[in-house]
Amino acid sequence: MSNQLPSHFPAGDVVLLDCGDDNTALVHLHGATLLSWKVNGEEILFVSEKAVFDGKKAIRGGIPIVFPNFGPWKLGPQHGFGRIKRWSLAIPPTKDKHGTVIAAISLEDDEETRRMWNYKFRLVYTLELQATSFTMNLSIHNTDIKAFDFTTLLHSYIRTPDILNTSVTGLSGLVYVDKLKKNKKSTELREKVFMDENYDRIYLECPKDLIVSHVGCGKHNLFIKTFNLPDIVIWNPWEEKAKEMSDFGDDEYKYMICVEGGMVSSPVTVNGGKQFECSQTFIVTPAD
Numbered sequence: 379m380s381n382q383l384p385s386h387f388p389a390g391d392v393v394l395l396d397c398g399d400d401n402t403a404l405v406h407l408h409g410a411t412l413l414s415w416k417v418n419g420e421e422i423l424f425v426s427e428k429a430v431f432d433g434k435k436a437i438r439g440g441i442p443i444v445f446p447n448f449g450p451w452k453l454g455p456q457h458g459f460g461r462i463k464r465w466s467l468a469i470p471p472t473k474d475k476h477g478t479v480i481a482a483i484s485l486e487d488d489e490e491t492r493r494m495w496n497y498k499f500r501l502v503y504t505l506e507l508q509a510t511s512f513t514m515n516l517s518i519h520n521t522d523i524k525a526f527d528f529t530t531l532l533h534s535y536i537r538t539p540d541i542l543n544t545s546v547t548g549l550s551g552l553v554y555v556d557k558l559k560k561n562k563k564s565t566e567l568r569e570k571v572f573m574d575e576n577y578d579r580i581y582l583e584c585p586k587d588l589i590v591s592h593v594g595c596g597k598h599n600l601f602i603k604t605f606n607l608p609d610i611v612i613w614n615p616w617e618e619k620a621k622e623m624s625d626f627g628d629d630e631y632k633y634m635i636c637v638e639g640g641m642v643s644s645p646v647t648v649n650g651g652k653q654f655e656c657s658q659t660f661i662v663t664p665a666d
């Protein structure tokens with residue numbers, strides 16, 4: 379199975395959160411990309427063996443941040459610039475009295491972002507690591523005097539030993555937009571959604587917690603709770619599309635599932651001087 383990260387990153391490129399007992403998280407400042415989340419030493423996230431760490435391309439895997447646009451964008455690159463900009467360390471990892479390790483990284487507008495999207499902003503991404511749970515909180519501050527609109531998403535690549543044995547529970551009854559069928563809308567009828575082909579869907583207004591089964595080495599389930607991220611994107615490129623991606627191994631589609639909390643079906647407006655908060659929490663429990 380894939381998911382071998384490079385053994386070494388240049389000093390200052392990554393931030394490690396460590397709350398003991400081999401419970402760690404590693405975030406790369408390029409794109410605020412969460413590269414690793416280990417629970418008792420077991421890796422829960424997927425990063426492609428072919429991921430490129432050149433400080434330019436988006437890192438293929440982990441959890442990169444999509445901002446200020448999900449999908450193709452007429453003003454700039456697909457999924458916006460959030461995942462290809464270098465973020466800064468705002469709060470170094472610190473353990474609070476409950477044992478939670480907290481760190482924050484941030485991104486502000488610069489000439490390059492304003493050329494694409496002419497607004498002043500500050501993003502603060504706060505990570506909170508506990509033994510079996512991990513919260514990612516994104517706050518989007520409009521530091522301009524004019525309002526802006528955006529879409530955003532935490533593009534989460536979750537590791538599995540066998541995609542055919544991994545399901546998502548909690549989507550039943552929801553309307554989804556199928557991006558592979560000209561954005562046709564349908565209602566999900568299955569209690570457990572398994573994938574056996576290329577999937578690219580936006581499930582709308584997801585009210586419930588989700589459970590992704592058999593993650594990591596296959597012996598754990600992952601609960602996903604979101605706040606202000608009502609849409610859930612489910613994606614797997616499957617065999618043919620995997621072959622078209624230069625930074626993704628031909629058979630790696632078997633070992634990952636993207637379940638991505640986002641605000642993507644309609645943009646958020648934030649007035650000048652105001653802010654928007656959203657978050658995603660992952661909790662690992664033993665699989666049945």
Ligand SMILES: O=P(O)(O)OC[C@H]1O[C@H](O)[C@H](O)[C@@H](O)[C@@H]1O
Nearest residue numbers: 436456457557578611612613636
């Ligand atoms: O190849 P990327 O730009 O990283 O995008 C990877 C995928 O991201 C999301 O899941 C979208 O819904 C897909 O349409 C897209 O193919």
